[in-house]
Amino acid sequence: MSAYKDKKVITIGIVSELTGLSERKIRYYEERGLIFPDRSKRGTRKYSFYDVEQLLKIADKREEGVQTNEIKQELLNEQTKKDIRDRMIRGQLNAHFKLPK
Amino acid sequence: MSAYKDKKVITIGIVSELTGLSERKIRYYEERGLIFPDRSKRGTRKYSFYDVEQLLKIADKREEGVQTNEIKQELLNEQTKKDIRDRMIRGQLNAHFKLPK
DNA sequence: CGTGTAAGGAATTCTGACACG
DNA sequence: CGTGTAAGGAATTCTGACACG
Numbered sequence: 001m002s003a004y005k006d007k008k009v010i011t012i013g014i015v016s017e018l019t020g021l022s023e024r025k026i027r028y029y030e031e032r033g034l035i036f037p038d039r040s041k042r043g044t045r046k047y048s049f050y051d052v053e054q055l056l057k058i059a060d061k062r063e064e065g066v067q068t069n070e071i072k073q074e075l076l077n078e079q080t081k082k083d084i085r086d087r088m089i090r091g092q093l094n095a096h097f098k099l100p101k
Numbered sequence: 102m103s104a105y106k107d108k109k110v111i112t113i114g115i116v117s118e119l120t121g122l123s124e125r126k127i128r129y130y131e132e133r134g135l136i137f138p139d140r141s142k143r144g145t146r147k148y149s150f151y152d153v154e155q156l157l158k159i160a161d162k163r164e165e166g167v168q169t170n171e172i173k174q175e176l177l178n179e180q181t182k183k184d185i186r187d188r189m190i191r192g193q194l195n196a197h198f199k200l201p202k
Numbered sequence: 203c204g205t206g207t208a209a210g211g212a213a214t215t216c217t218g219a220c221a222c223g
Numbered sequence: 224c225g226t227g228t229a230a231g232g233a234a235t236t237c238t239g240a241c242a243c244g
């Protein structure tokens with residue numbers, strides 16, 4: 001929705017400040033496939049506000065003792081639900097407007 | 102309006118990429134009072150998406166040959182107009198709801 | 203006036219590894 | 224498994240200055 005939210009422009013140091021998580025943790029969650037920062041030309045990680053929010057969720061789950069593996073699944077499930085919602089809405093629109101092809 | 106837009110989280114290197122302006126120019130426009138980045142603990146500049154948009158406007162004006170001095174005035178005028186609009190709206194609301202003191 | 207550049211230092215980020223458990 | 228830390232290098236950012244004009 002918001003263009004700003006998804007733009008990957010925040011460096012890891014600032015993400016660390018925003019989330020209260022150590023850089024080590026942030027890098028580890030990436031290694032485990034929970035978040036997907038972009039890389040600048042010379043390889044420094046760049047995060048979006050969306051990523052920051054995901055990290056906050058992850059931090060909550062971790063505090064509850066949930067393992068990264070399970071958190072990954074939960075995040076994937078959320079995404080799947082959203083994808084399905086999107087597809088249904090698109091289907092409705094297509095049916096309504098009877099787009100050619 | 103958008104919380105993301107005004108959060109100062111972008112480092113100068115990324116602002117440079119986003120705007121196409123050299124870091125030198127970006128620092129100079131700050132020196133001239135056209136933009137106001139925050140500073141991290143150890144002094145590195147942090148910009149918001151709003152700042153990035155201001156810089157884009159400034160770049161356009163500069164290409165037209167407008168001096169930083171005049172651009173500063175124009176930006177101040179814009180801000181003044183917005184402030185007045187805000188105050189009028191607030192005045193209307195206050196009159197309407199007759200808030201006590 | 204506005205911008206480039208070289209200069210030196212300080213802070214940031216990166217990766218791979220060892221540690222503990 | 225998840226996270227801390229020391230290690231060394233590479234890239235970033237900062238300031239004040241000189242240059243041109």
